[in-house]
Amino acid sequence: MTTHESDEPAGLVLGGRYRVDSVIGRGGMSVVYHGTDTVMGRDVALKVFNSDLASADDLERQAGEIRLIASLNHPALVTAYDAVADEVGRLALVLEYVTGHDLRTELAGGIVGETRAALIGADIAAALAYIHDRGIVHRDLKPGNILMPDVSQGETATAAKLADFGIARLVDATHLTSAGSFLGTAGYLSPEQAAGESVGPPGDVYSLGLVLLECVTGTREFGGTALEAAVARLSRDPAVPAGLGDWTGILERMTRRDPASRATAVEAAVALRALVSSSLPEPTVEVEAPTEAFAVPATERATEVFAAPSPDARTAAHPAPAVDAATRVFTTPSRDAATEVFDATSAAPAAAPASARAPGSPPTAEQPAPSPGRPARRAPLIVAWTIVAVVLVAAAALFAGPIVRSLDSGPEPIIYPAVDGELGSHLEQLQRSVAP
Incomplete structure (x- = not known):
């Protein structure tokens, strides 16, 4: 039986670093405070255990277990940062501060819904697979230990986070467990827990199955007193409605009384993730409108190719002149050969008449014939x-x-x-x- 102890006063600093700000909640084993890490400047949750469950002496004895818990890192787990002792020797775990609410609060409003339940279940099953692979069994999986973080616009985060994992390992050596009692909550115990047997990973899968069954039906399967709830699961399997479609087969596999025949945490995570995919609507694909061809408006004239204008008179190209007469090589005239006058535009020489004159020169009187005594010209x-x-x-x-x-x-x-x-x-x- 745990004792009720006084709360930590606001402003108290634990471990020379973590300041107590306000109470978040109380449980049978501990009180949880909203605190501040004065070194890092961030919000934290301080889980202070009752002195008859864990103390400063346990902190020293369980140093290895605390380091193991603090080493775990998974998006669907509440991160453990540190472990310290308060002024009276009580053990305090320093945890990630999650803004939001727990699943217990959400279930108080009725059915959670199949799609949301599948999202929550897939995240928690993945977290269980992670800790099971590292030798840790939760042993107290219930709606109050499943946190639903607030997600801001544009953020991506898991639908749920699992809290209080590893607590069982810290209190295993305390008076509570040595007295033959077990850790857990009656409404979500596995059959092996209720029978006082050894509890392994299948026990966590069974407890998660009961939580998800409550999410989709709105009813806790094993109600009544703690004794009635514990005894009931030893005599029958949970009543899973046949009208739940694919949910029926998954929940039946998770809540079988024989631990060896239950689905593993990995199998449950895969099956629940498939339920999420099948329940989401088909993505809408926006088809881009085809490109249309529009006629050029009358006010806009199409580009035209104009013929080159006729050359200006001053720059007009004139026909090429006639090809110059080819250069001719003449032999040296023989002695006293008659001199010939060549027309400037003629390609061949021609004898000029005696009366020929240069073009454009004024007319002159006909020259008399030279005298016989000397050559002319x-x-x-x-x-x-x-x-x-x-x-x-x-x-x-x-x-x-x-x-x-x-x-x-x-x-x-x-x-x-x-x-x-x-x-x-x-x-x-x-x-x-x-x-x-």
């Missing part, structure tokens, strides 16, 4: 040849001089072609003037 021809000869001789002198000077054999005389008449005389004078 000889003076202009002599001048022209003289100029050509001078240019040739000058060019030859310029280029031949350096070449001649650079030769070791000495200069060689330049041989010019013989030219008769007056032109030849002029060439000879020019040769003598440039001779070295």
Whole structure:
């Protein structure tokens, strides 16, 4: 029998760090306070056990168990941060502070609903599988130990969190268990608990099955006094309604009297998660409207390709001129060959009549025929040849001089072609003037 002890005064600091703020709730074994971690600056829950259940001496003896509990980390478990003792030697667990309510409060309003019950059950079954894998059995699974956290807009969180796991391990060595009593709540005990037998992971699955049955029916299966509730499960299986569809098979497997034939926590989690998926509506897929082609409004003219404008008169391209006459190589005329006058635009030479005149020149009187004693128009021809000869001789002198000077054999005389008449005389004078 536990004693009723005074509450911790507000403002008291436990373990030199955790300040007591207010009472959250009271149970048969402990009082839970809302507190503050003065080092981390965060809210915490302080679970202070009655002195006849756990004390500072137990804190030292159970140090390994406390470290194990504090090492557990699962989204559907209430996290344990620390364990300290108060001023009178009572053990206090420092736990995660969860804002929200427990499932007991929600069940007081009636049926929870199948979809929500499946969400809660899947989360708690997953948490049980996690602690069972680490050798921990809860042994007191009930609606009051299932917390429903508040979820802010846009947040993602589990539907439920399991509290008070590992408590049984901490009090196993206390006077309560040594007296042959067992830990648990009568309405949710497993048959093996009620019979005083060893309790393992199947006992937690059975208790969760009873909690979920109450969620979907709104009725506690084993009511009455603690003794009546305990004895009833030893004589019969829970009455699971046949009209629950897939729920019926799952709950029957979870609440079988034979622990060996019950579903495991992992199997229960998988089956409940499948119920959640099947109960959710099909996702709505928004189909994007097809792209439509619209005619160009009359006020908007389509882009047009215009032909290039005719060239401006000043920049118009003129037809290419006729191809220049090909360069012709003429042989040196023979002596006294008749001089020919070539038309500037003609590709072939033609003899000009004696009366021909240059285009555009004023008309002149017809020249008399030259006298028989001398050639006609000889003076202009002599001048022209003289100029050509001078240019040739000058060019030859310029280029031949350096070449001649650079030769070791000495200069060689330049041989010019013989030219008769007056032109030849002029060439000879020019040769003598440039001779070295």
